[in-house]
Amino acid sequence: MMNLTMRGRCWKFGDNVGIDGDMMPLEFALKRETNPAVLGPYLMTGIDPDFPKKVKPGDIIVGGKRFAQGNPHIQGLIGISAHGLGLVVESIQRGSYRNAINAGVPFLPNCQGVSAQVETGDEIEVNFATGVLINHTRGTQFQYQPLAASQLEIITAGGWRAQLEARVTAMRVNDLRPSPP
Amino acid sequence: MGQTIAEKIFSRACGRPVKEGDIIYPEPDLVTTHDWYVVNFDKVLQELGIERLHAPHKLLISTDHEPVATSPLAAQRQRQVREIVRKYGIEHFYDVGRGGHGHVFPMEKGFVRPGMLVIAYDIHVTNYGALGCMGIPVVTEISEVLACGNVWLKVPHTVRINLVGQLGPGITIRDVAQKMISLIDVDAADYAAFEIGGPGLASVDFSGRQVLCNTPIEIGAKTAFIEPDQQTLDYLQTRTSEPIELIKSDPDARFHTVIEIDLGLVEPQVAVPPTPDKVVGVSQLVGKKIDHAFLGSCAAPGISDLAMAARILKGKKIHESVRFFVTPSTYEVMSEATVLGYIQILVDAGASITAPGCGVCAGGKIGTMADGEVSINTGTRNDFGRLGAMNSEIYLASAATVAASALVGAITDPRPYLID
Numbered sequence: 001m002m003n004l005t006m007r008g009r010c011w012k013f014g015d016n017v018g019i020d021g022d023m024m025p026l027e028f029a030l031k032r033e034t035n036p037a038v039l040g041p042y043l044m045t046g047i048d049p050d051f052p053k054k055v056k057p058g059d060i061i062v063g064g065k066r067f068a069q070g071n072p073h074i075q076g077l078i079g080i081s082a083h084g085l086g087l088v089v090e091s092i093q094r095g096s097y098r099n100a101i102n103a104g105v106p107f108l109p110n111c112q113g114v115s116a117q118v119e120t121g122d123e124i125e126v127n128f129a130t131g132v133l134i135n136h137t138r139g140t141q142f143q144y145q146p147l148a149a150s151q152l153e154i155i156t157a158g159g160w161r162a163q164l165e166a167r168v169t170a171m172r173v174n175d176l177r178p179s180p181p
Numbered sequence: 182m183g184q185t186i187a188e189k190i191f192s193r194a195c196g197r198p199v200k201e202g203d204i205i206y207p208e209p210d211l212v213t214t215h216d217w218y219v220v221n222f223d224k225v226l227q228e229l230g231i232e233r234l235h236a237p238h239k240l241l242i243s244t245d246h247e248p249v250a251t252s253p254l255a256a257q258r259q260r261q262v263r264e265i266v267r268k269y270g271i272e273h274f275y276d277v278g279r280g281g282h283g284h285v286f287p288m289e290k291g292f293v294r295p296g297m298l299v300i301a302y303d304i305h306v307t308n309y310g311a312l313g314c315m316g317i318p319v320v321t322e323i324s325e326v327l328a329c330g331n332v333w334l335k336v337p338h339t340v341r342i343n344l345v346g347q348l349g350p351g352i353t354i355r356d357v358a359q360k361m362i363s364l365i366d367v368d369a370a371d372y373a374a375f376e377i378g379g380p381g382l383a384s385v386d387f388s389g390r391q392v393l394c395n396t397p398i399e400i401g402a403k404t405a406f407i408e409p410d411q412q413t414l415d416y417l418q419t420r421t422s423e424p425i426e427l428i429k430s431d432p433d434a435r436f437h438t439v440i441e442i443d444l445g446l447v448e449p450q451v452a453v454p455p456t457p458d459k460v461v462g463v464s465q466l467v468g469k470k471i472d473h474a475f476l477g478s479c480a481a482p483g484i485s486d487l488a489m490a491a492r493i494l495k496g497k498k499i500h501e502s503v504r505f506f507v508t509p510s511t512y513e514v515m516s517e518a519t520v521l522g523y524i525q526i527l528v529d530a531g532a533s534i535t536a537p538g539c540g541v542c543a544g545g546k547i548g549t550m551a552d553g554e555v556s557i558n559t560g561t562r563n564d565f566g567r568l569g570a571m572n573s574e575i576y577l578a579s580a581a582t583v584a585a586s587a588l589v590g591a592i593t594d595p596r597p598y599l600i601d
Contacts, residue, residue, distance in 0.1 A: 066368070150204050150206075154333070164329075171329065
């Protein structure tokens, strides 16, 4: 099971980060590429071409309002999980909210004002189960609303597909399938 | 605290009271998908080792995206769809020549009633909101619904739309719907249920109600539905024998936002590329040459849309440089339009009538656009490349504006053709 606390460097990106172009080249969405190993090296390269080389697992992307906006393609979110990163945003559009869960990205979806409290390079720690964010560089701490337990379960399972496999297995074990008509 | 319509429908589907923001696993009354996602969901189910659907009797499949196969590959896919339908014992399968557009004909055939919950693959299932039904789109996760019976959803906040006033001469509900989504704050619309009511609703016909429920999806709404009324009862009277409840929000229900929309708009509205909410008055575009026009899709689904085009084109010929495709949404609509003489008028004017379904709007499989061409049409979206060449341009407008523009060969204000 994934640890829902992460500690690492903050990478701050501001408002209106787009899914296509900013987070991931559009061509991967059009090709329906979902392999993390393919997508990882392109994460956020529309904004910072060296980003994939600079980040380490446990680092945390901090987005502003309407993070991952646009046509809700999942590729940019898979790119985040490919690097083992966490995500903290002021707001996120519904399609990307679902995609972040489905891609198994630990995130806090509703952190009003967080952009003013952190800077790129700060060492921050986030507990995605409780919603507590600690900025160790500045000695500050904030409380945000975490995801629901059932959503965190999908994320800790590794995303939608892994969770669905587990759900189907459990259904078989518990014989919860409906009887045939 | 009272409940909104969305909270009431989800509470019933969960068997317990739920409220805005709750994460829930509701049991849908109906599940729908179309011809372009059947092979895909079957592949996922096979990988999971699922041999039997959770509720095959609740699944409705429509061949509407590519009813007339345009390649051997498409014909092969249709054959696979038929095999999959047989394998799982899906009784509600509407193949080529049967129902038509899957966001429309299930209402004609009594599958859709007020207060129902429908989960679908394809975002414009919100058309069912025209009968006070809550259509919720999910995408790849439809496989989970088919295997397990449900998938997580968040109970949405509600944006309440109150319609007031009356349509001006030559103005259509499509114009109002396009203006509406350009006015609403995207942050308020995001993951919202649009509940549409108010004193102006009574004057909006069945097609117009579908259009009002269709467009909010383009600005991020989760679902949209009207507050069902006497017109809903009248429409369903001959179509279902099931009991019908006119579901309403409680007087003390909490709405996130309440917006008044005046039907008495000043002029027809046109959405410019590349998003449906980039809307301007038609006067800003009058005279822009077009090559391509299309009347159809779930955003122009009704007999009234064809009636408007027929009224404008009666006894006339469309411009020689324009190709004009007309797709009646369903076989019922096509049949009615034939009886009423609209099809004759459109054919005589030079329109190409295609098989019911999504028509050109489903990615331009038919009636594709070439490099640099300009289209005005009643489709749902106008992304670059949606109907063919990446550098073609798509303008979205009402059936009236599309028909008048096809006649003139350039974007045209339809009002002079509609005012006696």
